[in-house]
Amino acid sequence: MSDFTAISKANESEDVEITNMSFFPNIKIKKVREAQRIDGTVTTERLKNAIISAIITVNNDLTQWRLIQQAQGVNSVDELTEELIDGKSKYLHLYKHAVYCWANALINDRYLNYDATAKAVKQIEPEQQSAGDLYRDARYAIRDILGKSRSTMELV
Known part of the structure; x- marks a missing residue:
C-alpha cells in the first residue's frame, strides 16, 4: 500500500463566471480556485454552489452598507476609488x-466529512486552512468594509 495521493487538477474548459447583483462584481470560479488553492477533487458544480452561497451571505451582511453607498450615488463597488490597491x-x-474565504470554508466543512480517517485528517490539516480560520477571514473582510473593529468583547 502506498501513501501516494494524486491531486486532481480542475478540468474547466471555460472560465465559468457567477453573475452577481450590479453593485458587486461577478465571481470567476477559476479565480477562486487559484486564490484558495482548491484542486479538481472539488467539482465545478460543487464549487459553484459554495460560491453562490458565499455571495448570498456576504451580500446579506453588506446590505445596509450597500444601500448607504447607493444613496450617495455610488452604483458599483468599483466606483469607490478613494483607496486604491x-x-x-x-x-x-x-x-x-x-x-472566496466563505466559499472555501463551506467546501472544507463538507469535504472533511467524506473520507476523514485519522491519517487523512492529519495530512490535510497542515495543508489547508481550517473552516473556522476561513470563516474568520471572511468576517474580518466584511468588518473592514463596514469600518468596524475586528474584535468583539463582552464584559462579564
Whole structure:
C-alpha cells in the first residue's frame, strides 16, 4: 500500500463566471480556485454552489452598507476609488476575499466529512486552512468594509 495521493487538477474548459447583483462584481470560479488553492477533487458544480452561497451571505451582511453607498450615488463597488490597491478599490479586494474565504470554508466543512480517517485528517490539516480560520477571514473582510473593529468583547 502506498501513501501516494494524486491531486486532481480542475478540468474547466471555460472560465465559468457567477453573475452577481450590479453593485458587486461577478465571481470567476477559476479565480477562486487559484486564490484558495482548491484542486479538481472539488467539482465545478460543487464549487459553484459554495460560491453562490458565499455571495448570498456576504451580500446579506453588506446590505445596509450597500444601500448607504447607493444613496450617495455610488452604483458599483468599483466606483469607490478613494483607496486604491493594485489599481482597484480596497472594497473590491475585501469583497472578493470575503466571498472566496466563505466559499472555501463551506467546501472544507463538507469535504472533511467524506473520507476523514485519522491519517487523512492529519495530512490535510497542515495543508489547508481550517473552516473556522476561513470563516474568520471572511468576517474580518466584511468588518473592514463596514469600518468596524475586528474584535468583539463582552464584559462579564
